[in-house]
Amino acid sequence: MNKFWIISSHTYLSRIKSKMFYISTILILVFIVLMTNFDSIIGVLSGEDEGKVAVIDETGELLAPLNSSLQASETELKLEPFSGSVAEGKAAVKDEKYVALLTLGLDENRVLEATYYAKNISNTNLQSDIQQHLQQLKGRLATEKLGIEQAQVMEIFSPVSMKAVALDESSKSEEELNHARGIVYVMLMLLYFAVLLYGTLIATDVATEKSSRVMEVLVSSVSPVIHMFAKIVGIALLGLTQVAIFILVGFFMLQAKQEEMGGMLESLGLQNVSVSILLYGVLFFILGYFLYATLAAMLGSLVSRVEEVNQMIIPMTFLIVIAFLLAMFGMGAPEATIVTITSYIPFFSPMLMFIRVGLLDIAIWEVLLSIGILIATILIFAVIGARVYKGGVLLYGKSSSLKDIKKALQLTKRE
Incomplete structure (x- = not known):
């Protein structure tokens, strides 16, 4: 155990x-800060004045x-009356005195008509903003023409109030489901990126040691099972450290901007987290990590060069991506x-069964069955993986396919 x-x-x-740990951590933290301040940054980059x-x-x-409509929406778009001709207005736009020229008129049926002139029409945000307010003005003119009050129109087009009620007393309420979806989504994202990132890291770490010939010494002095799982646990602790940093920074950033972001934490269900869902999330996260980490270590032991790692773990990457896509479908x-x-298939159950448990x-027997199958698969992978690992770390030369697993097993039998 001491060697472990x-x-x-x-x-x-x-x-x-x-250096890679610090660089990756800083880059992801920068990304988190950018995402939580996205609106403010866009406003600064685009300029507060459009x-x-x-x-x-x-x-x-x-x-x-039209200006009244703009003021009601609190948009930053500013319209200024132009007393000159259309030609003069176009010239003013070309000279960049204005960002655009808008002409307004009514046809013979008193239906609103408009023409938009700009140096280029690539700024679709500005065009759509103007068009949206023109559409509201057109509706207002039409209702006035028909003698219908604006309040009546608003009442007609207001959203229908519909409450969803579950007849099964044991089913989750609509509010509980909304909270559950938030925490389930967060846990799925964490599991997906953790398995993808740290699984690759495990395979790369094994391949690095193998390429330096250090592996031969280690395997001769330490059991391959101990060595493999020591690697997995070491990378897991690294991942937990990094994820903990991300969660803490993200949490405090959201808390600081909670009022601006409309209570995102509450809408995601992160303030009223169900203890049972959280425990299931941690359990499936750990089991999912160990399943894919064991597979990654086994595949990493088959390659002789770090450059070959990405090619060798392609099948594992496909499994993770398929599981994630199924999970996104399962959310709805x-x-x-x-x-x-698929919630009973080991490669998919960490995500799919967690969705079923959360939503x-x-x-309980369904959950226990899925967990039992998952644990049994991990144990089987541990036994097979250790044998492949023991032979794989002694396998040198170009690794081209998963057929090298057979060669690794043969090397293990010879010892």
């Missing part, structure tokens, strides 16, 4: 001191209600047959 912790701590400390739009109102009665249809079936009220 020596290898685990060495793996953890060597990785946490590496610029003035010159307006030629041919009727003399359209600009005022947790009772679908394909979700139920449905399923029997």
Whole structure:
């Protein structure tokens, strides 16, 4: 056991001191900060003032209600009346005195018409903003023409109030489901990126040691099972350290901007987290990590060069991506047959069964069966993986396919 912790701590400390750890951590933290301040950054980069739009109102009665609509929406778009001709207005736009020229008029049926002139029409945000307010003005003119009050129109087009009520008393309420979806989604994202990132890291770490010939010495002095799982645990501790940093920074960033972001933490269910869902999430996270980490270590032992790692772990990457895509589908249809079936398949159950547990009220035996199958698969992979690992670390030369597993097993039998 002492050798196990020596290898685990060495793996953890060597990785946490590496430049790649600091670079990746800083880059992801920057990404988190950018995402939580996305609106503010976009506003700064685009400029708080979108610029003035010159307006030629041919009727003399359209600009005022259009400006009223703009003020009600608190948009930064500014319309300024232009007294010159259309040609003069175009020239002013070309000289960048205005960002655009808008002409307003009414046809013979008193239906609103508009023409938009700009140096280029690539700024679709500005165009859609203007068009949206023109559409509201058009509706207002039409209702006035028909003698219908604006309040009546708003009442007609207001959203229908519909409450969803589950007849099964054991089913989750709509509020509980909304909270559950948030935490389930967060845990799925964590599992997906953790398995993808740290699984690759395990395979790369094994391949690095193997390419330096250090592996031959280690395997001769330490059991391959101990060495393999020591690597897995060492990288897991590294991952937990990094994820903990991300969660803490993300949490405090969201808390600081909670009022601006409309209570995102509450909407994601992160303030009223169900203890049972959280425990299931941690359990499936750990089991899913160990399943894919064992597979990654086994595949990493088959390659002789670090450059070959990405090619060798392609099948594992496909499994993770398929599981994630099924999980995204399952978020909207947790009772679908394909979700139920795949929740018992070990490669998919960490994500799919967690979705069912979080969003449905399923029997405990279903959860225990899925966990049992998952644990049994991990143990089988551990036995097979250790044998492949023991032979694989002694297998040198170009690794081209998973057929090298057979060669690794043959090397193990010879010892």
